Amino acid sequence: MKRVYLDNSATSKVDDEVLDAMLPFFTGKYGNPSSLYALGRESREAIEVARQQVASAIGASPAEIIFTSGGTEADNIAIVGSALAGKKKGNHIITSSIEHPAVLETCRYLEKEGFKVTYLPVTPEGIVRVDELAAAITKETILITVMQVNNEIGSIQPIAEIGRIAKEKGIRFHTDAVQAMGKVRVNVNDLGVDLLSLSGHKIHGPKGVGALYLRKGTPVRSLVHGGGHERGIRSGTENVPGIAGMGKACEVMTRDFERNVAHMTRLRDRLMDGLLKIEHSRLNGPRGAQRSPNNVNVSYSFVEGESMVLLLDMAGIEVSTGSACSSTKLEPSHVLLSCGLPAEEAHGSLRMTNSKYSTEEEIDYVIETLPGIVARLREMSPLYRRPA
């Protein structure tokens, strides 16, 4: 059976070049990077090469890169580590209502610890309003954290504008750029961020590795204590194969950026046009340049997302939904609800995220297959009345 993978914002296939860069560090070059002898030095060398590759991809210097176990850990260090480091200055944090759970739940944790958090609303297209953010700043504000690209609806946030405000007010600024890498330009100086989170497996690198950019002179408290690895900010023997893979993934991503973005944008628009031809459908998130080049998110009235995902899976198409059924919670996507979508429409949403490996043929297969699935579920739905 044909298999079409359109869930690249969940995770992505490891690039062959990336795998080749990782393999030597499992068996031959398995040394601990902290060891003094040759085997250890080879591993240390690999980490420093990767640090340079990651730094180059975001316009940073290698000393500003801390390797972590992934995007979630990078977000935790950035937010909790900044809150703890800045709590003598103030106790207020500003974020948005559409952040990834790695940020939202971390902020909720800090609320329990006595910090105050403002969760900014967004426009119907899922974009933070800069004037509202500026108005939320108080004397107590010590951190602003807003994602660069939303993972569900692909909305691109005005990070550079927020960065200018943060700098003017002397407030530390973090962005989760996990979904931005490889889709839009990520440059720490253009964006004006002090901290930035990255993940390996969303950019055709391995799972279990990520990085935190920490601008020079930005102190954070460490959350994982131990042998003092990664400048004491993230102790634990380094995941050498993972780090080597993440470095390579950043290098490949930067090298092929223009070509891949053009490819993904073309496929996104083709898919979007095709999927919106189905009646009673609506696009979630913005159109055009304000949207990630790989993201399509559409709601279909009168049907529920998990049912669509299961039937698509039977046809070999792998996508995700913002329905409550896709999670352990009873509520549909907080992102879609924040955009003002009624809950029943959020339950009927599908997210399809392509990659550089996606093909036009795959997109056309989805466009051919989905109408029958929606029609079949609508026939079963008590909410749907077939036009007379």
Next chain:
Amino acid sequence: MYSPKVMQNFSNPQNVGEIPDADGVGTVGNPVCGDLMTIYIKVKDDRLEDVKFKTFGCGAAIATSSMITQMAKGKTIEEALKITRNDVASELEGLPPQKMHCSNLAADALKAAIDDYRKRLPDRTGPAEKK
């Protein structure tokens, strides 16, 4: 995540549709929560002669709807009322824990349809209903 029996009932659901001259109709759930289920029954000589459903919801919601129509068909009203949520889940060889509450509504919908049927009956103990 789902048992083969759930997937079978989801991908090839039995008794989908409406009964235009149904003797009882029961609707439970709420589209805001992602599940809405309507069960239609046709009763003859105190037996469920036909049972059909329409459901908006996840795989579990559709599978439990399909299953209860098969379980209830041919049963007497009293027998049908004894079918519990757990019976439906067992007949489907289990449901994921998080689906036991939110999507396992079929037994409730059947009860609602039977309640509706009983409400429509002329009250046998009281004075005859005027037409």
